[in-house]
Amino acid sequence: xxxxxxxxxxxxxxxxxxxxxxxxxxxxxxxxxxxxxxxxxxxxxxxxxxxxxxxxxxxxxxxxxxxxxxxxxxxxxxxxxxxxxxxxxxxxxxxxxxxxxxxxxxxxxxxxxxxxxxxxxxxxxxxxxxxxxxxxxxxxxxxxxxxxxxxx
Numbered sequence: 001x002x003x004x005x006x007x008x009x010x011x012x013x014x015x016x017x018x019x020x021x022x023x024x025x026x027x028x029x030x031x032x033x034x035x036x037x038x039x040x041x042x043x044x045x046x047x048x049x050x051x052x053x054x055x056x057x058x059x060x061x062x063x064x065x066x067x068x069x070x071x072x073x074x075x076x077x078x079x080x081x082x083x084x085x086x087x088x089x090x091x092x093x094x095x096x097x098x099x100x101x102x103x104x105x106x107x108x109x110x111x112x113x114x115x116x117x118x119x120x121x122x123x124x125x126x127x128x129x130x131x132x133x134x135x136x137x138x139x140x141x142x143x144x145x146x147x148x149x150x151x152x
Contacts, residue, residue, distance in 0.1 A: 051087070058149055059092035059137055065146035067097040070126045074112055076102035079120040085134045 014022070066073075073096050075082030086093035101112035101120065108117070115124065123131040125143060141148045 051084075053087050053090040054137075056091050059089045060095060061092075062137055062141055062146055062149060063089050063092035063095035066140055066144050067095055069144040069146065071097055071140075071144050072124045073098045074101050074115065074117045074122045074124065075120045076100065076106075078102060078106060081134050082121045085121045088134070088137055 073085070075085070075098060077100060079102075086096065086098075089096060099111070101108050101117055103109055119132045121132070121134065123135060123140065123143075125131075129143075131139070131143065138148055140146070
């Protein structure tokens, strides 16, 4: 009398066709993983490069021009977006028309309250229009009529 194999017994051997399909599936998985690795590495490099400051002095003249246009950049010392905004200008950040809105206890000072500043960074232009959030130097150049630098 033959007995059914127990569940812990060795499974039946795979046919050559089944083995070939398994190898093909494994190869396809390696290819997909490799492609995903390359894509994620590329995206990581692009994000890293985007966060680097520009070459020294590239935006110095632009920042001076923005300041002379009577535009104001409202921000707070504790604001990460304000720090990112300054980083976009590199060494030129020192020339931006920055107005500190935060008191040491992180409350807003009176001048920013009276200007209606509720988010940082906020750019206020002479015509009364505003841009809120981190802006590209090219956006600010266009808005203020300042020329964009063409080289370092």
